[in-house]
Amino acid sequence: MNAHQTHQVDPNPADQNPVDQDSTDTDQGCFHCGLDVPVHSNFVTEISGKPRRMCCPGCQAVAQAIADGGLDNYYKHRTGEIRSPELRDQAIPEQLLAELALYNQPSIQKAFVTDSDDGTKHAALVIEGITCAACVWLLEHHIANFEGVNKISVNLTNHRASLNWDNDVIQLSDILSEIYRIGYQGHPYHPDKEEQMLATETRKATRRLGIAGVFCMQVMMLAVALYAGDTQGLEDHLVTFIRWASFALATPVVIYSARPFFEAAIRDIKTRHLTMDVPVSIAIGGAYLSSIWATITASGEVYYDSVTMFTFFLLIGRFLEMKARHRTGRAGNSLLNLLPASAIIISNGEEQMIPATDLNAGDRVLVKPGHTVPADGVILVGQSSIDESALTGEYLPVSKSAGDPIVGGTINVENPIQIEITQVGASTQLSAIVRLLERAHEEKPPVARAADKLAGYFVAAVLITALTVGITWWFIAPEHAFWITLSVLVVTCPCALSLATPTALTVATGTLRQNGLLVTRGHVLESLSRATHIIFDKTGTLTEGNLSLQQVVVLEDQDREQALTIACALEAHSEHPIAKAFHKQAQYLPAIKSAEITNHVGQGLEGCIDSKRYYLGKPRFASQHSNRVLDYCDAPDNHSQWLLLSSETGPIAWFGLTDPPRKQSQTTLAQLKAAGLQIEMLTGDSSAAVQQVASELGINKVIAGVTPEQKLQHIQQLQDSGARVIMVGDGINDIPVLAGAQTSIAMGSATDLAKTNADAVLISGELQRLPQALYLGRKTQAIIRQNLSWAIIYNLIALPLAATGMIAPYMAAIGMSASSLVVVGNALRLSKLSRINRVELPDTSIQTTES
Template sequence: MNSKFEGQACFHCGLDVPKGTLFIADINGTAQPMCCPGCKAVAETIVSSGLEHYYKYRQGDSVAIPELSGTDLPTNVQDELQLYDNNTIQKAFVISLQDDLKEATLVIEGITCAACVWLLEHHLVKQSGVEQASVNLTNHRARIRWHDDTIQLSQIMAAIYHVGYKGHPYHPDKEEQLLELEKKRAFRRLGVAGLGMMQVMMMSIALYAGALQGIEDKFETFIRWTSLIIATPVLLYSARPFFIAAIRDIKSRYLSMDVPVSIAVGGAYLASAWATITQSGEVYFDSVTMFTFFLLIGRYLEMQARHRTGRAGNALLNLIPASAIRIREGNETLIPATELNIDDIILVKPGHTIPADGIIIEGYSSIDESALTGEYLPINKTIGDSVASGTINVESPVQLKVTDVGADTKLSAIVRLLERAQEEKPAVAKIADKVASYFVASVLLTAAIVSLFWWSIDPQNAFWITLSVLVVTCPCALSLATPTALTAATGTLRQHGLLITRGHVLESLATATHIIFDKTGTLTEGNLSLKSTQLCSDLDTQTVLGIAAALEAHSEHPIAKAFHKYQTQTAKALNVELGQGLEGTIEGVSYRIGKPEYSSALCQQQLTYKDAPDLDGQWLLLCGTQSPLAWFCLNDQIRKDTPRTLAILRRLGLNVQMLTGDNSGAVKEVANALNIKDVISNTSPQEKLAYIQKLQSQGAKVVMVGDGINDIPVLAGAQTSIAMGSATDLAKTNADAILISSDIGRLVDAILLSRKTQSIIRQNLSWALLYNLIALPLAAMGFIAPYMAAIGMSVSSLIVVGNALRLTKLVRRNPVK
């Protein structure tokens, strides 16, 4: 990096410039350092839009935007927010779902607990034009969907500021810096509180000893004033986040745990200060500093756990390299990856990471997809094969034609699906959030009753007993019990090749009774090959293969791939009959390929699988308008880990079934090889859905695993649906989880981990409730001092977080005999 900018902060956002990077933007004729390509792009857009005055307003002032709560935004803030309405800037973090419907992921600063999430979600959805807003308590990210013709993104971000929070476009590098900044701030607050606590405790010991053995008034006064001076920065700096959050919550009329905490800390400090000034009563500076310190310790360790899970998604997007080699008119140019556009031609050398989704147009190589799928073996790719950004070219240089960039890449889609799963709350999480919100009100009411009671019988101890009640019953552990467990389990499964895209999956997998599989591409590899061709007409083999390939050319079904290499012509007026076959015209003549019953109807003959050359294998029939033309026998292999996986699933108590549209001899062959007793074959998509619904009406909790377009209705209808990684895009969209890895054994891992997750959630909730039920009466009876209450509450939260982190490892599978 240029030594001129060594150690400087980013001119745009104020964060530290990472070592070894060099992003520079020309601002008002002066080269200024930038921390990332995102800030550089925003800064250059500011200048090109004629808004240089934005930096003039800001120069000399703190880059950090002040905390706002219902006040008018400063001019420089408004100018910056309006820049986010620029399509060029939105390209990196906004996706267009429909003509006017957009979706963005933002990182929110200022979130402290579940109440913050509730406030943000309810405030945002009240904005005209905002269709959906969900906030993740664990990683502090918000996913917002809005109608661009009704409300602009800048207005949404301004609405976030108005309730006391601060939003940033989500970018992994940017969030890493924000996480590091949050960590430094938390550590400084913790350090001030710890130092203050130690000093005040020394003073307090002297006061306690003096109360027993006698102490001169001048020394007692000196110690009290010294304690007040030391405790003041602890209150104003270390405990400041509690007061800011409490004021914000009171204004929004929603109680959070910060309200009783602030009342406890602020009340103890004010009472002690009054006692010091008037030289009367007891002082509680030791309780103020100790409570603040222990609470900050709990939040700091909780923050560390949250950062750990949040970095899992960041690590995915950080796979995308910063630069790419673009080829234009035979010239190679190194450019930032953010400047790539669709249809650009790029060169990816061996050992380099692919910067965008694309199709290989020259060369062949093997691609390491382990970061996305968990598969450690590279996959061979050649001309015409698609590759995803974030994967690594292993062997030979290849040229790609870019098909998707930025937020539209498969890698970005995976991250969004992962975030969607973490944002969606299962029933148990919603109940916990609701209980926590009512719990705070109950705590305040209980504290008031306890205070009145003790004031009437023992005024001297009333204050610190009330203080203990407020502190000991804060529902931190209750709020953390569910989200920490769900986030940990979701991240673990993603790292091992199963991407959960809906929040209810872990809950429903744990209680599943039936698991139903499609056959082709699910239980089998789906890499169908043409085994043999039996002619039924005067046409030769090449001709019938060319007709079949023309019909199957645009199909994504695994069967179609077996014919793609034979294509020599194009079919028109294609019509797909889900689960049956395809019909199209070639040079004015109609043809059908698919199941015998469907295809033979074109030539007015009634043929079935019994009319195939033999009853072994999977047979397709090609027919013209006059007569059948050829039978095709396809060959497929059972996935190598399937027998063992099904055996473990049965041992776990699940009813394993196969539901397929196929009616060939291959169905019986696969069922026998896998010991599947319940087989339903020759079913249409509608019949599949009806069968699933019938099972569910009888009380079954069904998991459906499929991969094709014909599986879409049943995937949407099942309580839990899992699409294979090779499935069609539509099937993935309708599925609740995606098996990115081809290892079907990951289904066992998902079942085992989901059951462990439910167990840990129950343990966490039970512990949180049990702790409060035990601690509240003890505090109300005066057996728990304020500092003990602070320690107990922090330890309770840490137990919950630590228990949830046990889900970062898969449950060991017991071997099958």
């Protein structure tokens, strides 16, 4: 056996237990990071001759690399409780630098780093130590100043950072060490590990809150005796005893429960950047130290009750804010946690269970009823219903059979199926959705950036105001100066102002994702609330996109089967919804190969078969080389969408396709109209089917037969005239207009390129989600305005009251905590979609005429 070897632990402890039970390290949790080890974890690394338990593959990989590099001494320097190092602008220990350097290795980065198209790298990190918007500002501005860091965006709500850097200029370990150097701790983001970090944070917060609450009650009882003694008389030795007893009870609250405030304040002072923790720490520390002086000298007043009560109420506010943040964070984690830990592969006719992370493209996997699909694939054998609700928000299972694609993270409901894996790891649809969701959190709308900047200035204003109030009261009534200044510091802390915008945006974005609309850009909610026009593509957007070939009309003496075979060969490699109608027919026809296929976007296909050139698409395009150019008026009828197949010698056949409108599309459009939006259809199709769909759905303005360039031009003209446009599309021909519109939404069935260029993705494919998103966007903006207004009005009212001595310090603590809770509670109203009023639909019977 090697000096350092990785083991897999048998989950049944009765059969095997390689972990040294005498080691206290294994009892305390993960040997590497100290977090709790999940019950069924099977990650163990041998270090210094002993097997050590790990909580996740990331810790196992890093610990193995440390051991293989001969750096075992790193673990010998750790004693007592395993904690993140508390570094405050000082030299980082060599052991920590060695550990951070391991994150530069490609084998370790594979788990959390992705390569961008421009050659840069992207990583998602979790930052510990963030307390308010000013922390976010400091992290973003400090790290962004380093050469090679292209972008860093920190989300205040879930404490995650999105980092993009040039690996040829700066290493990831250098960035992480700078984060440590300014007083925070950065870790690679992993949903399982973050869950453990959230649990650890909750335990610590609960202990701090519990100690503050218990001792606060005891100090308050003693304070009642002192207050009563002032009026009824109390012997001096009893007063002295009560003061010292209060000191003993208040000390654990200040030293332990209030410790996070002091640590953050020291960090902020050293980095020369103000956050709300600075005035809070001054208030707590000043009151505590002055009370100690009064106790020792037996003179003046003691305010241990105010100190403990102030800390207790502050911690209550922070605790409830933390729980709300954890709730939104877990909503994002739930996506990646959809994938199972193991999978059953079929090899040589035998079933074998392996970790899902070991799957490769091409593996044959058995998915039993009730089990989760481990990765993207195609069904080979079997038929079953698949529950896709976690991804699409649609609670009804979808029927799938052999040949149908299936997405990792969905649940097999009825029968066992065998699938062939097509995509694993970062290439799966689930990973793509997570990346798009992270992109939305990276971007901050103008109102959020303004609030972040305002919070920093506000803290400076609070300190200046408190100093002014203190000096003024020193000349008016010196005995009250300190406590009035203390109240001003406490009551005006900008907690509510910092939380007003990010909490609302995060909750609303999570609500939309859970209901099938994935927001991928930060401005979407604001743009939805201000939209004036919504423009739809037709095929695959307003219609189901499941075109079916209904008629084949050959011209002159052409052979029907031969014409259909040629058309199927031309469409064989296209992913357009029209092409899929021919894919279904191709399995019943002889296979022939086509060459030199050219896609004329918005027009049709051109290809060469048996040295003869063919054209399939719009009539004018297909017949351009014929003696007579045909148009839709030459089609057999006006009830279908007609394509023409021609060769260089002349037209061959007409193909009639039909595509019914999506379910609830008529109701959806009526609700959008009722919300005040102008609706248009913008399509490259110029067939009679366009007017038929428009009439059925009640769309008055239709622009048909336009190219992608003309679509973009029309959108730009609308926007130049002051319109705020939402564009909804799904095809490659919609990419330019999706990128050019102020707000763009791609259908869930759209091409990957269309989804990438869109601001949101309608994963569920249900148009009914659009009016819901519109209403939620408007509600979000209203709640943000309410939160900001409340935060400003509260401070405008509380500041004069505190400055005039009408608010005691403990009352200020209650008011500040209550203000923050009002903001968070108001934002949580966005966690459910509002019920939309029913709209009466007009009679839209369709009139057709013979051509």
